[in-house]
Amino acid sequence: MFIELDLQSETPIYTQLVDQIVEGIASGALQPGDPLPSIRSLAEDLGINLHTVNKAYNLLKQEGLLQVHRKTGVIVQPGGMPGVTxxxxxxxxxxxxxxxxxxxxxxxxxxxxxxxxxxxxxxxxxxxxxx
Amino acid sequence: MFIELDLQSETPIYTQLVDQIVEGIASGALQPGDPLPSIRSLAEDLGINLHTVNKAYNLLKQEGLLQVHRKTGVIVQPGGMPGVTxxxxxxxxxxxxxxxxxxxxxxxxxxxxxxxxxxxxxxxxxxxxxx
DNA sequence: TGTTTGTTATATTACATGTATAACATAGGA
DNA sequence: TCCTATGTTATACATGTAATATAACAAACA
Structure with a gap:
């Protein structure tokens, strides 16, 4: 996953994160079960705050696209995607x-x-x- | 034009206004040259503040969909719509x-x-x- | 034991949204 | 001429969101 942020954009950073991860899953670049960077490491890589990454991950968790556990870290939902509700x-x-x-x-x-x-x-x- | 606002929505009021006016023009319910309510009267009708309506009108003016003049009041752009830039x-x-x-x-x-x-x-x- | 993990809490800054008044210049009607 | 309605502009305030900065905690792991 290559994530590119536009800090000048009017689109919030956490929204850019959400969008690009969703696109990654849609394109197959991110497969079910694939690990994502930890909150802290991704934040550091992108030069943004821990809480901004956390917010994005949590939104995706609530939508059922990610699993966030202490044990496994952060991974792409392995058990099938949500479906069109x-x-x-x-x-x-x-x-x-x-x-x-x-x-x-x-x-x-x-x-x-x-x-x-x-x-x-x-x-x-x-x-x-x-x- | 019937404008219905959802004050509970997470969509800003001025955005709802913009969307519904654009839809009105797209559907033909609002024809080029048609007058729109004055800022103050629309604000009063909808039970919202003058500035909120003003913001919506100004956005549409900047996009070239409305003309806002002292003389004519507010009217739908008579001289052809912007086009796909x-x-x-x-x-x-x-x-x-x-x-x-x-x-x-x-x-x-x-x-x-x-x-x-x-x-x-x-x-x-x-x-x-x-x- | 020390490190990393997700999680939670608090505080601060900046900005967006919406409201509340107020004032101004201009156009139009009585 | 006087009154009113118009768009425009300015200021102030309250509230919420976005983002950052620290800090601390419990759980997992080497």
């Missing part, structure tokens, strides 16, 4: 809604928007950076 | 990326994700609530 569907649609409206207003058509979504999805799965 | 494309892809990764991790496939995007887009255009 009703709550997740709702959240996904709510966020897509905002993006779709902004796109539509600027004249981006339905097909282009759907194709854009498909393209971004494929970029993640095929492990590419996206640029 | 490079900056907008980047921002769109960055946000789609986060959603696509979360969907992929939960086992939602590429086709389903693209179809979901298409469906949400269509809901907005056809003016439906989305439920």
């Amino acid at each position: 009703e709550a997740f569907e709702e959240k996904l649609r709510r966020q897509l809604r905002s993006l779709a409206a902004a796109a539509a207003v600027r004249g981006m058509g339905e097909e282009v928007f759907a194709q854009e979504s498909r393209s971004v999805y494929r970029d993640i799965i095929t492990n590419r950076g996206g640029e | 490079e900056a907008f494309e980047e921002k769109l892809r960055r946000q789609l990326r986060s959603l696509a990764a979360a969907a992929a991790v939960r086992g939602m496939g590429e086709e389903v994700f693209a179809q979901e995007s298409r469906s949400v887009y269509r809901d907005i255009i056809t003016n439906r609530g989305g439920e």
Whole structure:
């Protein structure tokens, strides 16, 4: 896992961490059972505070993507990922809604928007950076 | 325009305002040149502060979706919408990326994700609530 | 025993959000 | 002309979030 932070970004650091770990799992770069750096070591590597990493790990733990134990350290959820719940569907649609409206207003058509979504999805799965 | 706020939501009020006005324009409920309520009257109608409405209007003004003048009051941009700029494309892809990764991790496939995007887009255009 | 681990607590700084007033200049109507 | 409504700007305050800085604790391990 290569994590790159943009400290100038308006996106919170812990959110950037969450996003990149999720992408890592989605792409297969992180496999179920794979270990992640300890809270302290990752914080030190990235030059950020322990609590910021802890917050990101805990969010992912609550979502069922990570296991955080004293014994095992931090590992990618080995026993199968959460799945598409009703709550997740709702959240996904709510966020897509905002993006779709902004796109539509600027004249981006339905097909282009759907194709854009498909393209971004494929970029993640095929492990590419996206640029 | 019917604007409904959820004051309990974690989404900031001014963001909810921006989203719903953008959706209104995208759906055609708000046509170019259409007037919007004055800052003060909308704030009073919604039971929120003047500055919160002002912030939303100003964001939309900066994006080129609204015109805010002393003379005309607040109106939907009459002279054509902004269009899909490079900056907008980047921002769109960055946000789609986060959603696509979360969907992929939960086992939602590429086709389903693209179809979901298409469906949400269509809901907005056809003016439906989305439920 | 000493080190590393996750965990928890406290404090501080900076910023975002939302509200509360207040004032100003300008445009329009009575 | 006077009054009102408009957008605009300024200040202040309360609250919450983000991030950092220390510190301490219990559990696991070499």
